[in-house]
Amino acid sequence: MSKRMRKRYLAFRVASEQSTSKRDVADAVWNAILKLFGEYGASQTHLALIEYNQEKRWGIIRCSHRTVEMVRAAVASITEINEKPVTIYVLGVSGTLKALKRKVSP
């Protein structure tokens, strides 16, 4: 019997002068992962952008617990979205959404 995947949730904040949509952020994270780890690496992350508040520029990414460091490194390497300078800061990591939201209130 295969074991259920253990998940990790990463809360992040986007710092940029322009507004960024959920699609822009998801594309930027996927592109960063593809650039750093290739398609093989990206397939192991089980990445999903599950929440993004465009007004507060705050969101949550879900990934496999084995690839947290990979996702963190990829997110940290993002420097621009739509050719505009952007920085994404990881605010916290947790195993459940409830604990993450308690830890990092937006």
Add this chain to the structure above:
Amino acid sequence: MKKFVDLHLQPSIKDLTQVKNMINLASELGYHMIGITLPPNVKQAIVKQLQNICNNIKIDLVTRVDLSPKTPRELLHNLSRFRRKFEVISVICTSKAVARQAAKDRRVDLLSFPSTNPRKRFFDHAEAELASKALSSLEIDMAPLISLKSFQRIRLLSSLRKEVEIAKKFDVPVTISSGATNTHLIRGPYDYAAIAVLFDMAMPLALRALSETPLTIVKRNREKLSPNFVAPGIHIIRRKNCCPNA
């Protein structure tokens, strides 16, 4: 809880708003201590001003100078001039002769190799052996890794992987710093540790390079710069006539 240190912020000292923003962000991201690169001829008033900003934000400021000598002779001259003026001295090694001299001099705290060209990075076995006998540490700036693209980043990652392996072999301490010139290049300590995994630095070692190693350098130097320091292990604990009733 770990105390994280970023020893290499490089804001423009003239732009105090930028300096404030960078210090604020570093504090928000969980750094307890930051090193700001100052020009060698910096005025004491500016240092005081920076110290006041850091005190308000409740973060510890470390004064640092980056020496970029062209010859070993120039390096020795600069070291004797500035060692007692700054808490941390970093040498940007642009030639092999300078790199070797810097590695064997105990007054040098950090060895920095800024070039992305592997031929111009001089941290090899001989350099590591000299550095392990002195007290110098290899400094890795993260800003180029974040800002470089494609082949340049690949080449830099490969050079860093080699250098970290050599440092491990010869027990040379490694320090990870941001090397940020603006707020866009600053990341949190755990993000830097995750990036360090890309050049085969294990997570615990990377976290040590962001906390214990730089803290040890600053602690050692502050001790040496204190007026009560005589030699390693010897301190003045009381001066003559300091207690008139004794």
